[in-house]
Amino acid sequence: MSIQTTTATDIRRFEIEVSDAELADLRSRINATRWPDAETDPSQGVQLDVIQALAGYWATDYDWRRFEQRFAALPHFITEIDGVDIHFIHVRSEHEDALPLIVTHGWPGSTVEQLKIIDPLTDPTGHGASAADAFHLVIPSLPGHGFSEKPRETGWDPIRIARAWVVLMKRLGYTEFVAQGGDWGNAVTEQMALLKPDGLLGIHTNMPATVPPDVSKALAGGGPKPDGLAPDEDKAYDILEHFFATGVGYANEMGNRPQTLYGIADSPVGLAAWMLDHDERSYQLIARAFVGQPGGLSRDDVLDNVTHYWLTNTGVSSGRLYWESKLAFFDAKGVEIPVGVTVFPDELYPAPRSWAEKAYPKLIHFNEVDEGGHFAAWEQPQILSEEIRATFRSLR
């Protein structure tokens, strides 16, 4: 640590402070929710009984302080990179030879998604793995997300974020490291790989961008489907086609008009519904947490993340990443460094091995696991931890 006056680019400890008044205001807004009538068809978005069950729990039994205690106990830091204060969690393994790993969340996620993988990755011997599998873990909040600053100028697309992450890892003194992500976290991680910075040994993705050019073109133009697709490719095509036809309203809106979403800054239920409606299968998983049998996500998991967005007032600022990015979300980008891919069955689309092999010439790991979806670290921390270990073992 420096003995000089602290400067913005120093790494500063960060303490989370949420006042009782903010929590009281949130609760009173939830209690005052003004509701629409029920949907006339289940396919019209977040259903009234689900969001009312969520709001009922949120305003009564849900306890932010319980989460905050656990969250604040982690080592949080802030450092300014490229003019923006970046928040990150930095947990060093007690194993000194651990491999440094930067894990990037997506939307509507946050560092809250990654908390369950911290212990298995930094303390493998306490979680059924060997000391040789240990990682030093860096978990940043994307600009405009969580406790990172909201950029006041444009230009913070995944490419600029990727550059900032490289700066962050160097600033932390890591000369060799690996990177991981899904959703926007994948976009940023793949951009880091394309930069090929000194020290980046490889990446792991749980939402790989593998779609070949001919398939991408057919999807964008409304068909026809390219000839000769293998059965798993054909299935991926159909799922992507359905997704683009029915599941991109939120992405279009945030991609074009993020500022128009004043309602998600002003209304807790408006924010929660907007965040729940990411993709069909994660919505169904979350809906089951509130009405039905919970799966990989609990009511508290969901509300920890939504409340985190609410308290940091980042609904609109996080949406701006869609406006900033000009990258095709699922198209293969030409990553040349070593890549590990894990296909979770309920992800937006199941990447076929054949596409992954073409997209990533140095595919060092490919596995289709049995359970989990879009929020892999959050839903299936054990599986994702094992996949990350398996991917990077050969790069140590």
Place this chain on the structure above:
Amino acid sequence: MPASTSPSSASSLRPPEAGVRPFTIDIPDEQIEDLRARLELTRWPGREPVADATQGVQLDTTRELIRYWGSEYDMRRLADRLNAVPQFTTEIDGVGIHFIHIKSRHEHALPLIITHGWPGSVIELLEVVGPLTDPTAHGGSAGDAFDLVLPSLPGYGFSAAPASVGWDPGRIAQAWAELMSRLGYTRYVAQGGDVGAAVTDTMAIQAPDGLAGIHLNFLRRPPPEVAAAIFGGAPEPEGLTEEERAAFGPFRAQFMKGYIAEQGQSPQTIGYSLTDSPVGLAAWILDHDADAYEKISRAFVDGEPAGGLTRDRILDNITLYWLTRTGTSAARIYWESQRATAAAAAAGQTPPAVSLPVAFTVFPGEIFRAPRSWAERVYPNLTYFNEVERGGHFAAWEEPEIFADEMRAAFRPLRLPDQT
């Protein structure tokens, strides 16, 4: 006007008063107090990191709108304005339909049903009531008089929100034909822009007894190859003229906008923001098209309204959506339309040709200036086509005098000797 004096018609089998009930609006004080309290407690996002409207509705605009709404706007004026015209409700196809019905004092006035769009309401149309029903007081002649029927779309304003699916433009068009018949009208014309254009176009396709012709101020249904490119993602058609290309670009851009996808896919999801947050509703309504947003923004930020788009009238419309809690149900018409379009496409159906007379007016600030060549192809019996000097997407609201002139000119050839 009591419903019992609705016009009679020898050909109408049903007594004209059947099921038509006079309607007045009464807004409880507590609803207004609740709205004011929410406006005061608005929780704001940060400022957009751009100096223009490219990221959506700007913070300066919404801040001024919310300030004016909460402190200067007269919350009573909405009810006063609507109660100043004769309103009715009647149940059609299981849904209570609200409508304004003004009979001209001139005999042989031509009955005209005008359908509003999204994010509009009957508020859009109030300023054309005088010029159309009482032309002699507004620079026209008695021979230009219309009887006006201004319904609220299902799920909008004081019409009921359907509890089941299926209320696409086709079903609404059928309901409108029933409404006109129920009012005793045996020969009438129809007009619309935006969603109103979709309904009115569908009425022309269905060609119910009595419908003599239509007028549109939005070309909702372009030629097939243009439609395939705009709605189906096909490449830009080859061989477009310069005028057609100038229309194609903004038309396609509008249909790629987020509100269309969101309301078409997840109306219920955005509906929670629209129902719980006044600023959420207002911003969503303001962000329809670039020209209208710029005009509305100017009315608030610079105090310079364009035509009829004054702060008060803009807030009349937003307050109507708020008080009737119809943000979600109104958005649902996009879900219904997309579902109907997809079903027709899957069945390989193309709309039958329209043989009725069709009139079209291009308002220059509209999302795109419809080329005459497209209008002629879609409507072979195009009887009137004109481009006017001013006005945009909310034509009747922005430029009521021009709009009224267009109605008179467009429908003059369709009047029978005893209707002139």
